[in-house]
Amino acid sequence: MTIEKGDFIRVSYSGKTDEGRVFDTTEEDVAKANSIYNEKGKYGGDVVIVGAKHTIAGLDEDFVGKEVGYTGSVTIPPEKAFGHRNPELIESIPATKFTQRVQVGMPVEVDGRPGVVIRAIGRMVQVDFNRFLAGQTVTYDYEIKEKIEDDEGKVKGLIGLYVGKDLPVQLNDGTATVEIEPEMTYSQRWLMSKRQIAREVIDNTGIKEIIYIEKYNKEVLEPVVRDPELEVTE
Incomplete structure (x- = not known):
């Protein structure tokens, strides 16, 4: 049963960075083993519409032509994953803008924009507003569990x-x-x-x-x- 655009499929997957760090998964045991478990999360696989952008482009495209039961991996470059990093989205923000003391690596929100603190010196804080994992090549291991009819x-x-x-x-x-x-x-x-x-x-x-x-x-x-x-x- 070949998968085509528009098909509803149930898929399980785990996404990894180049360093092998798992940043996303549909599997509860994998989430717990990699300290990304969310007790409010739903595990066991996601139902997606192929071609509907429910996943990143590189993964979505790789589903097409596969069969139900397929298990494999796909390595995805930044342009089909989380995009390239834009240096212009790294901004210096006055420390007074924050209601609490910030630290490097802390997620913050400035004027409704989510970002991550990458430097904090004196009265200025550098915040990276790039998309999560922007600029990185990622790998997804996945299995097509079923086609929903x-x-x-x-x-x-x-x-x-x-x-x-x-x-x-x-x-x-x-x-x-x-x-x-x-x-x-x-x-x-x-x-x-x-x-x-x-x-x-x-x-x-x-x-x-x-x-x-x-x-x-x-x-x-x-x-x-x-x-x-x-x-x-x-």
Whole structure:
């Protein structure tokens, strides 16, 4: 079963730098072994649409023409990974701009832009606003676990990819109904993703409409537990 653009596939992968440092993985044991485990993360493989830019370009392109069950590696140059480094994105920022003492290697945000401190001397701090791993060649080891054929699996897969949740999905005459968890009301990740999920479902499946519903009862209302990491900020 050859993989083509537009196919929904479940893939497991681990990304490594030239030095062999694992920076991303879908495998829980690999994440723990490399100290990048996230207890809120979803492991076991991601469902992606081939050609939809759900992964970096070099990895996305390598899926095409492979078979389900394929296991291999691909080395990806910067232009098809995280881009080239731009020296102009390394800026000197007054130390007074930060509310806490900064250290080299610390992630920071300046005027809404994420960056990393690369130097701190006196009253000035140098911050690198380049994309994570910009300028580096990376290698991905991956396995194509399955091709998703049914629409329910496709909807569930995209929800899992974007928000890391396994939500109930019901299909009826071209309409997909998704029951969301009450605490997701406060999730910025969900609020930013739900429209994109609907767009990709409608554009890439036989589903014509997607409905999100919230269901409340006494059990879920007492209490509603909010995750501070998912709070919507003003």
